[in-house]
Amino acid sequence: MRPILPAARRRSTRWFVQTIDKVVLTLSPISPPKSTKGRSKFFRLRRNKQNEDETTALKDSTETTPGFESRAHSTSLKDNTPTRTNTGLDSTLDCSDLGDLDIDLKPFYDHRSEDPSHRIVFIAGPEHFYYLALQLETSPRLEYQLYGKDLFIRSAGLGYAPAQFKLGICYELGLTHFPMDPSHSFVWYKRAAMQGHADAELAVSGWYLTGHPQGLIQSEPLAYEWASKAARRGWSKAEYTLGHYHEVGIGVPQDLQLAKQWYLKAAARGNERALLRLLVGHVGLEVDYAHLKDALLAQNENNPYLIHQLAQFHELREYGLVPDEDAAFELYAASAQANYAPAQYKLGACYEFGILGCAPDPVQAVHWYGQGAENGHVEALLALAGFYLDGSAGAAAEQSDEEAFRLVKAAALRGVPKAEYITGFFLEYALGVEKNPREAKQWYHLACAKGVDSAERRLRDLERATAATTA
Template sequence: MSTQKNSMSISLTGDEKLNTAVSLFVRDHVTEAYPLFQELAKTGNPRALYFLGEYHRQGWAGLPVNETLGFQYHHEGAEKGEVLCQLNLAYEEENIQEDIVQAVIPKVFPLAQAGDVVAQHELGDALTNLEHLNDVSLCHLDVAKEAEYWLEKAAKAGYWRAMDDLANSYWGERNIEKNLNKAVQWNKVLAQMQGDHVSDAVESLGLLYEALGDYDKKFQQSAKWAAEGYGWPMYYVAECYQDGKGVTENQDKAIEWYQKAYECHGEVAGPAAFVLGCMYGNQGNMEKAFAWYSKGAAEGLDWCMCSLANCYRDGEGVSQDLEKAMEWYQKTYDCHGTVAGDAANQIGRLYYLDGNYEEAFGWQCKGVEEGCMDAMYNLAGLYRDGEGVGKDYDKAIEWYEKVYRLHGEMAGLAANMIGMIYCDEQDDAEKAFDWALKGAEEGFDAAMSNLGGMYRRGHGVKKNLDKAIEWYQKAYELHGDDAGFAAYQLAGIYSDEENVVKKWEWTEKSAQEGYDEAMLDIGLRYDGDDELSEDLDQAMEWYQKAYAQHGSVAGDAAILIAMIYERKDQEEKAFEWYSKGAEERNENAMYFLAQSYEYGAGVQANREKAIEWYQKVVDCHGDEEEEAKEHLQALLKEIEEG
């Protein structure tokens, strides 16, 4: 067959060869037409130069995308008078050069009116980018209607590219009115041509049925094209099974079809591998998740590369390896795709955890350049704390405010941080209140709690306990990280009002949210600190819960547990809990531990250990410092006297 084609191309005249090449191209036999255009371009044929420019710009016929070479062909064709080359030079810069389009379009109209379908398509496509025409003979035209008219005319003449652009225009992203049903219609026609771009058409059909909410059609049409071996329809069939839309949910079938899509090894392979990785990850099978992320990364998908890096970072599905994590984050960033900013942010975080704040700052800046919101937030934190860059509260506020202005999931957090800077660093209570309010309005619970505190104290706003209660309750009702704190503050308000019932009601709610100070208070209540009958077992239980949080009161909880054991004459257990309290850096626990070693309470007396722990108490410079010094001096004197 190839010999026949070659002999045909040799025997054809230049015009016949051009007509044959254009006919093949128009009917979406783009790869087959390419050698003919190559031959014609070598002879300087202007229209062939136009087509060759488009081949290289779009990456057709298996060619790599090469815009520089593509525009070289367009320049050559333009010099030879090819109007379509002259028009396409308007697209050489990043932004369309409208002055070129306006100047050349009057030359394209006669070609389109004469029945040149390629010119009709180029005219329609160019018009979708304009709001009006400057030429006096054309300025009366409705540009959007003209764009649709010429694209439709070329599409009805069987030109695949006009069908594709017309369908894309009906998504509503150009000046043509949105009409997804018409987009479906033209993608169906393009798919039925069974040309080089059938896979693009069936990919678009799946997306269109999804956008229309017609999941039955999505499944039926995708199943039809999947049976013919097309990858994206296989992916859509898997989606339908996974989500139970258009077909009964079946996770095993979803996995089966995602695997089939992956095995096509085209553009769909990476996304299919990524979803499989996520599915296995959600099932808790991180080994399989890691394996699929690896396959997707090998297909060049940045999302899989980033997920692979996460696995190495967290040691999920593979041994933890921070160097490998860094390597894969770097590869993700180098793709400069949709997760490049996230990857840069993660690299910055790894450097930060390693104490390399300068590198952390540099990578957060790269993340910001890629539009990563987390990187903006972290960059603000570096400016706030002066890590990797000079401390600059104004810069910190600037970047936090940029995060807030995006009104994403971190907007409330960013607003709250701005409020804290105004409160703690710039002593501007009114601005602190304003930003806490902004954070609260974004639904951030800590901002609500801060707002409650400001109303409670009259800080930046007139004191109003009803408002304080309102905002603390709102924070609590979210049952997020700040719920326990908010409930504890409500308990404090009711305690101040001597409303004992509500005080303990909210203390218990706080404890149920995992707030350690509330747990400690309940323990103290059972320990005889309130009107309840003493119940040391209940007290012990709540102290242990408070200790288990390893928060600010863990050391105090350990001491109280130790004291209960002392009352039970269990000195060894008391020593054990004083030790735990000391590990929590609690000064009093250290002091009691030193005494245990000094007097041999629950442990063999050990003067050296007693000295060691008394010294640690002194170094804390707290309430026990003077007493610890006295014991320390006495012990050192004993050693000196032998």
């Protein structure tokens, strides 16, 4: 966190960008102008030259005969990647000079300083460029976003794998002011993958799986090869991908048993898609649900959605599971404690209606409905409103029409038809809010358009009442 400094010690954000320019540009063959006049023109020239150099380098690495892939796959891109060097360049700056730009400075503290909380060190290394770029790209100011783009390119050019992977994403999706360019995306993904970056290895696998008319060949064996490299690093997404390749037969003969093994590995690490594939896939895989349950509960904070899903299977007797209310409740409780709103709502319902072996307990019901409501669960909002409306939970939710209306309207603002109807009802009959038939009609119209028959009846009654009053 940036220390709070007196306003007199702060400088502008423009000074910050110019200071970083001085550090970064020392690596550039172009020298910045000594005066500030014409500075913006200089930076445009510097960026244009840098982009031109990058385009030339990428062109050299992608132009092949007869096709792009042969050069990219057979030639080690690692050999062409600039190695990280220690430039010996550093500049110790007063932290107050950073002005109002909201940047986390902890990675830049100079721990040798007697006052490290107020002094930082900028080292011209690729990881520093990358870290700054991540923060600058989210700035609302275009000049900072473009500067972040420059830093991503420089960090990637210095061989920093996370920055290379980032460029792959940017060129693939057209992010951070980069054009969409599949060939550039592939090159940067592969440069990062050659350094063992697991995300990049899987991205390379994806490009080989689909191919692209812009010079990227489609090769299922190579797709499988790169996915295998990522999976061997213990990454759940890659393990799921490898399971899918074995299940379908991509790059290798179809093998359901191997698919099951990879899915189980990925599911045990919390991969939602792997678990759902095991549970609802139509490939005849036999699954040890007890094993999955134990694996998920062991790391419930990372898998609340999956735990909730498995609880539903136990409760609803789906996919051949033996009904087990105790197991279902245990799973719902674990998911709710991990702050998963649907599970919190379900736990509230268990305590309100006494289901899944629970004794009715309004206090616990209000507690869990409240947790779900805080997380925006619309059914939890309405259920909690019901307790405030009738006061049946005693001190846990004392009767309050005003609080009931607040909760109902919060659900209505999320576009829930039932909540829109109830909001209109509250406004029509002045429950917790001043009577307002005109606004009530507006809410009834919204609910009616979504098929709520009760809203249509209330509209007719209001129209008749209005006509009678006018007459």
